[in-house]
Amino acid sequence: MARDFEPFESAMSAILKTEKLRVEFSSREFRQATKVALTGLDLEVNAGEIFGFLGPNGAGKTTTMNVLLGFVPPTSGAAYLFGIDVRQPIARQRIGYLPELTYYYKFLTAEELLRFYAKIFSLAPGETDKRIDQLLKLVELEHARKRPIKSYSKGMQQRVGLAQALINNPDLLILDEPTSGLDPLGRMKVREIIQRLKNEGKTVFFSSHELGEVETVCDRVAIIHQGELKAVGRVNEITGKHASLEKAFLEIIGYPTPSTP
Amino acid sequence: MNNIFAVASIVIKELYRRKDFYVLFILTALICLVMATVNIFNDKHIIRYLKEICLLLIWVASLVIAISTTARQIPAERENRTLLPLLAKPLSRTQLILGKFFGCWIACGLALICFYGFFGALSGSREHLWPLMNYMQAAFLHWIMLGVVVAGVLLGSLVFAAPSSNSTISFVVVAGILLVGRHLDKVALTMQEPSRSIVYSVYYAIPHLELFDLRDLIIHNWPLVPWKIFSLAILYALAYATALLIATCVMFRRKAVN
Ligand SMILES: Nc1ncnc2c1ncn2[C@@H]1O[C@H](COP(=O)(O)OP(=O)(O)OP(=O)(O)O)[C@@H](O)[C@H]1O
Ligand SMILES: [Mg+2]
Numbered sequence: 001m002a003r004d005f006e007p008f009e010s011a012m013s014a015i016l017k018t019e020k021l022r023v024e025f026s027s028r029e030f031r032q033a034t035k036v037a038l039t040g041l042d043l044e045v046n047a048g049e050i051f052g053f054l055g056p057n058g059a060g061k062t063t064t065m066n067v068l069l070g071f072v073p074p075t076s077g078a079a080y081l082f083g084i085d086v087r088q089p090i091a092r093q094r095i096g097y098l099p100e101l102t103y104y105y106k107f108l109t110a111e112e113l114l115r116f117y118a119k120i121f122s123l124a125p126g127e128t129d130k131r132i133d134q135l136l137k138l139v140e141l142e143h144a145r146k147r148p149i150k151s152y153s154k155g156m157q158q159r160v161g162l163a164q165a166l167i168n169n170p171d172l173l174i175l176d177e178p179t180s181g182l183d184p185l186g187r188m189k190v191r192e193i194i195q196r197l198k199n200e201g202k203t204v205f206f207s208s209h210e211l212g213e214v215e216t217v218c219d220r221v222a223i224i225h226q227g228e229l230k231a232v233g234r235v236n237e238i239t240g241k242h243a244s245l246e247k248a249f250l251e252i253i254g255y256p257t258p259s260t261p
Numbered sequence: 262m263n264n265i266f267a268v269a270s271i272v273i274k275e276l277y278r279r280k281d282f283y284v285l286f287i288l289t290a291l292i293c294l295v296m297a298t299v300n301i302f303n304d305k306h307i308i309r310y311l312k313e314i315c316l317l318l319i320w321v322a323s324l325v326i327a328i329s330t331t332a333r334q335i336p337a338e339r340e341n342r343t344l345l346p347l348l349a350k351p352l353s354r355t356q357l358i359l360g361k362f363f364g365c366w367i368a369c370g371l372a373l374i375c376f377y378g379f380f381g382a383l384s385g386s387r388e389h390l391w392p393l394m395n396y397m398q399a400a401f402l403h404w405i406m407l408g409v410v411v412a413g414v415l416l417g418s419l420v421f422a423a424p425s426s427n428s429t430i431s432f433v434v435v436a437g438i439l440l441v442g443r444h445l446d447k448v449a450l451t452m453q454e455p456s457r458s459i460v461y462s463v464y465y466a467i468p469h470l471e472l473f474d475l476r477d478l479i480i481h482n483w484p485l486v487p488w489k490i491f492s493l494a495i496l497y498a499l500a501y502a503t504a505l506l507i508a509t510c511v512m513f514r515r516k517a518v519n
Contacts, residue, residue: 062519069349071518089353097349103341105271107278119267120350164346174349 013083015172015203016045016068020077023063023227037063038227040077045205045220047171050198052218052235053207056253060227061207062100065176069097081172093121096170098161100177100207106150110141110160113149114167121168135163138193154181162190173197175206179213191217211246221245225253264352268360269367276330276368285322286372290379292318297383308387309480315383316476319376320403324435326372327407331365331414332428335513344518355510362415362506369407373400390482398486399475405498406473410435412505413468419512438470468501 021041026034038060045051055061066072067079070086084091104113111132118128136142139159144152149160158181165173178194179187187210194204194217208214214221215235222232230252231238235245242248276282293315299307338344347357377400385391414431421427441448445464449457472494475486486494 066517066519069345071345071348073517089351092349093351095349097346099342099345099349101342102345103343104346105275105343106341107275108271112274116267116271117346117350120264120347120352122263161346168350 013047014044014080015047015082016043016051016080016174016205017083018043018064018067018077018079021064021067021074021079022076023060023067023072024075036227038067038074041224041227041229043222043229043232045203047203048198048201049219050194050204050217051206052214052221053205053224054209054211054214054221054249055207055224058226059224061224062176063227064224065097065174065207068174069095094168094171096165096168096173098165098173098175098178100180102161103157104149104160104164107148109146109148110136110152110163111145113160114164117164117167123168131167131169135166138166139163140189155183155186158182159186162193171202173202173204173206175204177207177209179208179210187213211244211249215239215245223249223252264356265360265363268352268357269364272330272334272361272364273368273371276326276372281329282326282372285325286375286379289315289318289322289376293379293383297387308384311387312380312384312480313476315380316479319373319380320474320476323369323373323376323403323407324410324432327365327369327410328414328428328431328435330368331361331411332418332431333424334361334365334415335418336422336424336427339518348518354513358415358506358510358513362411362509365411365415366404366408369411370404373404373407377403392479392482395475395479395482395485398491399479402473402475402486402491402494405495406470408502409468409470409498409505412502412509416505416509416512419509419516435470438467439474442467442469443471468498473498 018041021038021043022036023038024034024036041060041064043064053061053064063072067074068081068086069092070089073087079086081091081095086092105116108116114132114135115128118131123131136145139162141156141159141163144156149157152160158178162175162178165175175194179190182190191213194206197204218235220232220234221238223230223238231248238252239245239248242251293311296311296314335344338347348354377396381391381393381396410431413434414427417427417431418424421430442464445460445467449460449464452460477483478486
C-alpha cells in the first residue's frame with residue numbers, strides 16, 4: 001500500500017472537520033444533571049499541519065477525539081475525517097490514534113501487538129515485517145521486541161502506543177497527550193517524530209498540556225474551555241501581545257496573571 | 262473475515278498463555294487417574310463409574326473455561342482500555358464481537374480435543390474398546406453446545422458490567438438449564454395460571470442445552486445418534502447462537518466506549 005505518495009485532496013482542504021459538535025453525557029445517577037462536554041464545536045484542521053489542541057482538564061479534548069474516532073456518538077452536529085462521516089469505519093482507514101492512558105494486551109510482545117494491528121489494516125506480510133522493524137527502531141524498543149508488554153515501563157508502553165498509531169503509515173494522526181508520562185528525553189524524541197511526520201506531509205492533531213512543547217512544534221493551535229472553542233489560530237497570533245503562549249492561555253481561559261499588561 | 266480471525270487469534274493466544282486451562286486439565290486428569298488406579302479388582306462396573314465421573318469433570322471444566330474466558334473478554338478490553346486503539350482501526354464493532362465469539366469458541370474446541378483425547382485414552386486402555394465415532398459425536402455436540410453458551414455469555418458481558426457477576430449468573434443459568442430445563446414443562450403442569458404460562462414460555466424460550474449431552478450414550482456404550490438428529494441438533498444450536506450474537510452486536514453498536 002503505497003499510501004505515502006497518495007496526493008492530498010488539495011493543499012488547504014480540511015481533513016479533519018467538526019460542525020456544531022455537541023456532546024451531552026446523560027448521568028445514570030438519579031437526579032443528576034446531564035453533563036455537557038462539548039457545546040457546538042467547529043474545528044477545521046488542514047492537510048499537512050501540526051495542530052495543537054489545548055484546554056484545561058475536563059475541557060472536552062478527549063471527548064472531541066472520541067467523537068472523531070466514532071467511540072462516542074455526537075448528541076448533535078457532525079464530524080468528518082477526509083470528508084467522510086466518522087460514523088463509517090472506512091473513515092479510520094488512513095488515521096493513526098494514540099489514546100491517553102492506555103495499556104496494551106499485556107500477554108503479547110510489542111512485535112506481536114504490531115503484527116495484530118497490521119493484520120487489521122490488511123498489510124501484506126512482507127510489508128508488515130518491514131514496517132514493524134522501522135517502527136520499533138523509531139521508538140527505540142528493538143531491544144524489547146520479544147518481551148511481553150507487561151514487563152514494560154510506563155514510558156515504554158507509551159512508545160508502543162506511538163508505534164501502533166503509525167503502523168498503517170497514516171496520513172492523519174490523532175494523538176491524545178502523546179508526551180504524558182515520558183521523561184524529557186522521551187518528550188524530545190516524540191517532538192522529533194512529530195516534526196518528521198510533518199516533513200513527510202502528514203497531518204498531526206494532538207492535545208497537550210505542555211505549552212512550551214506546543215509552541216515549538218505546532219503550526220496552529222485551538223484552545224477550548226468548558227466545551228467551547230475560545231481561540232484558534234497560529235501560535236504567534238494567539239500569543240499576540242502576551243509574553244508567552246502560557247500567559248495567553250491563562251488569560252483566554254479566564255485566569256489573568258498579575259504580570260499581564 | 263480477516264479482521265474477525267485476527268481478533269480470534271488474540272483470544273486463543275491469551276488462553277494458552279494463561280494458566281487456567283492447564284490447571285483444569287491437569288486437575289481433571291489427576292482425579293481420573295487416581296480413580297483409575299483404585300480399580301484394583303478390575304470390576305467391570307467400576308469402569309462405568311470411572312467414565313461417568315471423568316465425563317462429568319470434563320463437562321464442568323469445559324463450562325468453567327467457556328464461561329470464564331468469554332465473560333472477561335469485553336470487560337477486560339474496556340478496563341484496560343485496549344478497546345480504544347482497536348476500534349480506532351478500520352474494524353467494525355460487529356467484527357469485534359464475531360472475533361471474540363469465534364476466538365472463545367475455537368479455544369473451547371481446542372480444550373475439548375485435549376479433554377476427550379484424554380478420556381478416550383483412559384477408557385480405551387481399560388475397556389479395550391475404541392468407539393471413536395461415538396466420542397467424536399459426543400465431543401462435537403458438546404462443542405456446539407458451548408457455542409450457544411459463549412454467545413450467551415458474550416451478551417451477558419454487555420448487560421452486566423462486572424465480569425464476576427456475569428460469570429456467576431451465566432453459571433447459574435447454564436447449570437439450571439442443564440439440570441432442570443427438561444423438567445420445566447412438567448413443573449408448569451403442577452402450577453396455577455399466571456405462573457404456569459410463565460414457566461411454559463420459559464420452557465419454550467430457553468435453549469435446551471441438555472439435548473447436547475451424550476454422556477449416557479458413551480458411558481453405556483450405546484450406538485451412535487442418527488445423523489439426521491445429529492444435524493438437526495446442530496441447526497438448533499446455531500439458530501440460538503446466531504440470535505444471541507445478533508442481540509449482542511445490536512447492543513454493542515449502541516454503546517459509547519470511553
Ligand atoms: N463517560 C462520561 N460520562 C460523563 N461525563 C463525562 C464522560 N466522559 C467525559 N465526561 C465529562 O466531559 C468533560 C470533558 O472531558 P474530557 O475527557 O473530554 O476532558 P479533557 O479535555 O480530555 O481533559 P484532560 O485534560 O483532563 O484529559 C468532563 O467534564 C468530563 O467530566
Ligand atoms: Mg483528556
